[in-house]
Amino acid sequence: MTNLKVDVTNLKKNFGDNHVLKGVNFKVADNEVVVLIGPSGSGKSTLLRCLNRLESPTSGKIIIDGRDISDPKTDIDLARQNIGMVFQHFNLFNNLTVGENIELAPVELGKLSKEEAAQQGKKLLKAVGLEDKFSAMPQSLSGGQKQRVAIARALAMKPDIMLFDEPTSALDPEMVGDVLEVMKKLAKEGMTMVVVTHEMGFAKEVADRVVFMADGKVVEEGQPEQVFDHPQNVRTKAFLDKVI
Ligand code: ADP
Ligand code: MG
Numbered sequence: 001m002t003n004l005k006v007d008v009t010n011l012k013k014n015f016g017d018n019h020v021l022k023g024v025n026f027k028v029a030d031n032e033v034v035v036l037i038g039p040s041g042s043g044k045s046t047l048l049r050c051l052n053r054l055e056s057p058t059s060g061k062i063i064i065d066g067r068d069i070s071d072p073k074t075d076i077d078l079a080r081q082n083i084g085m086v087f088q089h090f091n092l093f094n095n096l097t098v099g100e101n102i103e104l105a106p107v108e109l110g111k112l113s114k115e116e117a118a119q120q121g122k123k124l125l126k127a128v129g130l131e132d133k134f135s136a137m138p139q140s141l142s143g144g145q146k147q148r149v150a151i152a153r154a155l156a157m158k159p160d161i162m163l164f165d166e167p168t169s170a171l172d173p174e175m176v177g178d179v180l181e182v183m184k185k186l187a188k189e190g191m192t193m194v195v196v197t198h199e200m201g202f203a204k205e206v207a208d209r210v211v212f213m214a215d216g217k218v219v220e221e222g223q224p225e226q227v228f229d230h231p232q233n234v235r236t237k238a239f240l241d242k243v244i
Contacts, residue, residue, distance in 0.1 A: 003029055003030035003031075004027055004028070004029060004030070004063070005028050005029060005030050005032070005064065005065060005160070005161055005192045006026065006027060006028035006051065006062075006063070006064050006161065006192075006194070007027050007061075007062075007063040007064075008024055008025060008026040008027070008047075008050075008051075008060065008061070008062050008063075009025055009060060009061040009062075010023045010024070010025065010059070010060045010061065011023070011024040011025075011026070011047070011050060011057055011059075011060035011061070011062060012024075012057065012058045012059045012060050013043070013046055013050060013055060013057055013058050014058045019216060020043045020046050020216055021043050021046055021047060021050070021057075021058075021060075021216045021217075022215070022216035022217050023060070023216075023217065024043070024047055024060070024213075024216070024217060024218055025218060026047065026211065026218060028161070028192060028194060029192075030192055031190045031191075031192055032192055032193075032208045032209065033187045033191075033192075033193045033195065033206055033207050033208050033209075034193070034194050034195070034207065034208065034209050034210075034211055035195050035196075035197060035202070035203040035206070035207040035209075035210050035211070035224075036048075036194060036195065036196045036210075036211050036213060037196075037197070037198070037200075037203065037210060037211070037212050037213070037239070037243075038212055038213035038214050038219075038239065039214060039239055042213045042214050042215060042216065043213055043215075043216045044165075044196045044213055045165050045166075045196065047213070048085070048163045048165050048194065048196060050062060050069075051064065051069070051083065051163060051194070052069075052079075052080050052083045052085055052163065053069055053076050053079075053080070054085075056070075057070050064079060064082075064083065064161065065079075065082060065160065065161075067079050081109065081157050081159070082157075082159050082160050082161065083159055083161050083162075083163060084154030084155060084157060084159035084161070084162040084163065085154060085162075085163045085164075085165070086147070086150050086151055086154055086162065086163070086164045086165070086167050087150070087165050087167075088165055088166040088167065088169050088170050089170055090138075090143075090146045090147055090149075090150045090170075091150065092138040092146055092149060092150060092153070093138075094137070094138050094139060096138075097134070097135050097136060097137060098125070098130070098133045098134055098135070098136050098137070098138065098141070098149050099118060099121050099122075099125075099134040099135060101138070101149060101153050102117070102120075102121035102124060102125070102149070102152050102153045102156050103117035103118055103120075103121050103156070104153075105153070105156060105157050106120070106156050106157060109157075111157070117156070120156060121134065121152070121156065122134055124152035124155055124156060125149075125152055127152070127155075127182075127185075128148040128149070128151055128152045128182050129148065129178065129182070130145060130148055130149065130152070133145065133149070142172075142175060143170060143171045143172060143175050144171050144172075144174075144175025144176070144178050144179055145175075147167055147168070147171065147175075147179045148178065148179060148182055150167075151167075151179075151182055151183070151186075155186075160191075160192060161191075161192040161193070161194070162186065162191055162192070162193045162194075163193075163194050163195075164183065164193065164194070164195040164196065164197070165196050166196050166197060166198070167179060167183070167195070167197070168180065168197065168199060169197075169198065176199070180199060180202050183195065183202070183206070184202070184205070184206055187206050195207075198243060200228065200243060200244055203224055203228075204224045204225075204228060207224050208223070209221060209222065209223060209224075210222065210223070210224050210227040210228070212227060212231075212233070212235075212236045212239065214235045214236075214239070215235075219233050219235055219236060220232055220233045220235075220236045228240065228244070
């Protein structure tokens, strides 16, 4: 694989006696969209959280954009600026307007002036279909709208990789489509993405590669048609029988 964006080698993560990641190897190429699937508790969130050091690995190596994330000497704040993350529960600042949520990081980190950040914020809101919500408070938005704001906020730092951890799992069914549309558009524009999701339709349509994790390991991976239609591993088969 050329132009590796993410290169994870033999990643282990223990929480006390709980060995959650048991030697994960995981690569993502530039512009690639990888959908990560697997049973609850298999370590998907922990893997994503290790990628931007919300968790520190017990052992193993994580290289992102040529930076060794697992090296304590790496400036993790700088590395994180290039990694956008979107969570299941949005995590918007409810005391700030939508616009302020989006402006915050680039202004605080001295990337943009307040005016530039506002201008960019409006553009990003337009891109996620919420141009009229700049001055709105998060509480006044639906879940799907909040999640699209969260995506716009992550994009405000111009990340070159986006991590999504079950971005539509907390949404009412009628909200899911709008959020997936925004993600599809991002993928088409060439964003490198790692997406944990149970939306198999999205995976089939958008993923370049599907990675199946079980019990702290990557068990199987391949193109969506290959993994969904011809799973090789019994655990992949059992999982897909349940979710599809
Ligand atoms: P998934 O996202 O695939 O459902 P997780 O990565 O969230 O799986 O969790 C895998 C395992 O790690 C679970 O057993 C969970 O209880 C444990 N775990 C995750 N985060 C923590 C934490 N901060 N402290 C202790 N245990 C954790
Ligand atoms: Mg999870």
